[in-house]
Structure formats: structure tokens, C-alpha cells
Amino acid sequence: MPVELGIFAFGVGVGIFSAYLGLGGGLLVVPFLTLVLNLPAKVAVGTSLLTVITTSTGAAQEYLKSGRADVRLGIVLELFTTTGALAGGLAAVLLSEKSVFAAFGLLLVVVAFQMLRSKERADFNERASIGAYRNWGWGAGVSSLAGVLSGVLGVGGGVLKIPAMNLIMKVPLAVAFATSNLMIGVTATAGALVYFSRGDIDLPTAAPLVLGTALGAFLGAKTVHRVPTRWLRLAFVFVLLLVAFKMLLKGLK
Numbered sequence: 001m002p003v004e005l006g007i008f009a010f011g012v013g014v015g016i017f018s019a020y021l022g023l024g025g026g027l028l029v030v031p032f033l034t035l036v037l038n039l040p041a042k043v044a045v046g047t048s049l050l051t052v053i054t055t056s057t058g059a060a061q062e063y064l065k066s067g068r069a070d071v072r073l074g075i076v077l078e079l080f081t082t083t084g085a086l087a088g089g090l091a092a093v094l095l096s097e098k099s100v101f102a103a104f105g106l107l108l109v110v111v112a113f114q115m116l117r118s119k120e121r122a123d124f125n126e127r128a129s130i131g132a133y134r135n136w137g138w139g140a141g142v143s144s145l146a147g148v149l150s151g152v153l154g155v156g157g158g159v160l161k162i163p164a165m166n167l168i169m170k171v172p173l174a175v176a177f178a179t180s181n182l183m184i185g186v187t188a189t190a191g192a193l194v195y196f197s198r199g200d201i202d203l204p205t206a207a208p209l210v211l212g213t214a215l216g217a218f219l220g221a222k223t224v225h226r227v228p229t230r231w232l233r234l235a236f237v238f239v240l241l242l243v244a245f246k247m248l249l250k251g252l253k
Contacts, residue, residue, distance in 0.1 A: 007037075008208040011051065015216020019059040019181065020224050021162075021236050025213055026052050026153065026188075027243045033205065043202050045153060046195030049188040050206045051213045052150075056185025058217030066225070068178035073133065073171065078183045080140045081147035081157060082190045088151020089194030102251025108159060108244035112237045132170070139169040150184075151191035158184055159240060173233065181221075 010032060018025040026048040033044035063069040133139075142164035146157030158180040165176035195201055 004208045007205065008212040011209045011212020011214075012216040012219075013212075014051065015055055015058060015213035015218070016220040017216075018055040018213070019217045019220025021158070021177065021239065025055050026150075027159065027239065029209070030153065031246065033202075037205060039202055039205065042195070042200045046192065046198075046200035047202045047206045047209070049150075049192035049195060050201065051209050052188035053185045053192065054210045054214040055217045056181055056183075056188070058214040059181045059221035060185065062218070062221035063178040063181055066178075068174060069182050070171070070175050070179045071182070073165070073175075074179045074182045076136075077139060077143040077161070077165075078186050080144040081150070081161070081183060081187045084144040084147020084149075085151040085157075085187045085190035086147075086194065088148035089191040091148070091152065098251045098253070101247045105244045105247030105251055108240045108247065112240035112244065116233075116237055134170050135168045139164050142168065147187055147190070150187045151194065157187050159243070162236070177224075 014025040014028050017028070026045075029048040029051050030041075030044050033039045033047060034041055039047065060069075064071070142160055143157075146160035146164070149160065150157040161180045161183060162173075162176045165171035165179065166173050171179070192201070
């Protein structure tokens with residue numbers, strides 16, 4: 001199998017997974033680029049941000065058409081997240097990767113257990129009024145942190161945005177998944193511009209990866225309503241713990 005075809009197939013899988021869980025896919029793409037394709041870490045992060053953009057774009061139309069995403073909520077929180085992403089992209093060259101990985105890993109463990117404790121049983125037909133949301137200050141603060149981590153680690157920040165919306169702001173989980181998917185593209189664009197200006201993006205690798213994630217995200221957004229929210233919650237927690245384990249390993253080496 002040609003390498004490009006394998007990258008494309010991997011991208012399709014990442015796109016479906018990301019659309020289901022409101023993530024950008026960077027949690028899977030960065031390890032794939034560094035461990036399988038042997039790209040330098042900073043190039044992998046920059047390239048990953050392009051796939052996050054396409055993941056969001058591929059699913060956005062379906063989420064907007066169905067009305068599951070809260071556009072006003074996304075716009076407000078994204079103002080803080082984008083600022084954080086720009087700061088993270090600029091600071092990435094100054095920070096110790098080990099310390100970032102270790103801190104991120106510990107944070108994800110805490111978030112995973114908080115998500116398990118959440119008893120909500122929302123479905124994808126549920127809507128919520130923006131006036132019912134709470135703790136906007138904390139939500140904005142965590143969104144800023146999500147942006148910083150996006151710029152530093154090449155992820156969309158959904159691992160923090162979704163718990164922030166659901167656990168802190170009391171946004172229904174299904175709405176949080178969909179809104180996060182809209183937001184991650186803008187967040188990743190801010191960080192990608194910084195990496196592109198430094199030449200830290202591998203365009204030949206990005207091309208088949210971007211095409212695959214765009215297709216996968218579109219397919220995922222079309223079928224996500226068939227998956228019970230409880231299953232999505234458990235899958236999300238599993239991903240959080242898996243990524244936390246890998247991050248802690250990197251941070252403690």
C-alpha cells in the first residue's frame with residue numbers, strides 16, 4: 001500500500017472519531033506523525049493543526065444544519081481560545097516539552113474522572129438556552145488554557161473545551177460536543193499560522209491527511225446521532241486516559 005494511501009485511510013478514521021467526540025484529532029495525529037512517520041515534534045504539531053481545521057470544517061455544515069451546535073456560545077468562548085492559541089504557538093519554542101506533557105497528562109486524568117462522575121443523559125435532540133449556562137468566567141478561563149495547549153501540542157483543545165462547557169457551564173453534553181467541533185477549526189487556524197510562518201508544516205504529508213480527515217469528519221457528523229450519548233461519554237473518557245498515559249510517559253522520560 002502506498003504511503004499516501006495509508007495516510008489517507010488513517011485520516012478518514014481520525015475524522016470519524018473526531019466528529020463523534022467533538023475533538024480535532026490532534027491527539028491521534030501527532031503521535032502518528034512522530035512515532036510512525038518520524039517527523040520532528042514541532043513539524044508534527046504544525047501539520048496536525050491543519051487536520052484539526054479540516055476536521056472542524058468537514059463536520060460544521062451538518063452540525064449547523066441540525067441545530068445541535070450553539071453558535072453564540074462558540075463565538076464567545078472562541079475569542080478567548082484563539083488568543084490562547086496564538087500565545088501557545090509563539091511560546092512553543094520557549095517551553096520545555098517534558099513539563100508541558102507532564103502537566104497536560106495530569107490535567108487529563110482529573111478531567112476524565114470528572115466526566116465519569118457526570119450523570120447527565122442528554123441526547124442529540126436536546127437544545128439549551130444560552131441564558132441557562134453558568135460560570136462564564138471559569139468557562140472563558142479554561143477556554144484560554146485550551147487555546148494555549150492547542151498551540152503548544154497541535155490539538156484542537158476539545159479535551160478541555162468539552163468538560164469546561166459540560167461540567168463548569170452546565171451545557172448539555174451533546175451540545176458541547178457539537179459546539180466544540182465548530183470551535184476547534186478557528187483555534188487551530190490561529191496556531192497553524194504561527195507554525196506555517198516558521199516553516200514547521202510538512203505539506204506533502206498534510207495533503208492526504210487533510211483529505212482523509214475532511215471525508216471522515218463529514219461521515220462522522222452524518223451518523224453521530226445514531227450513537228447513544230452514554231457511549232460517547234465512555235469513549236471520550238477512554239481517550240482522555242489513554243492520552244494522559246502517553247503524555248505522562250513523555251513528560252517523565
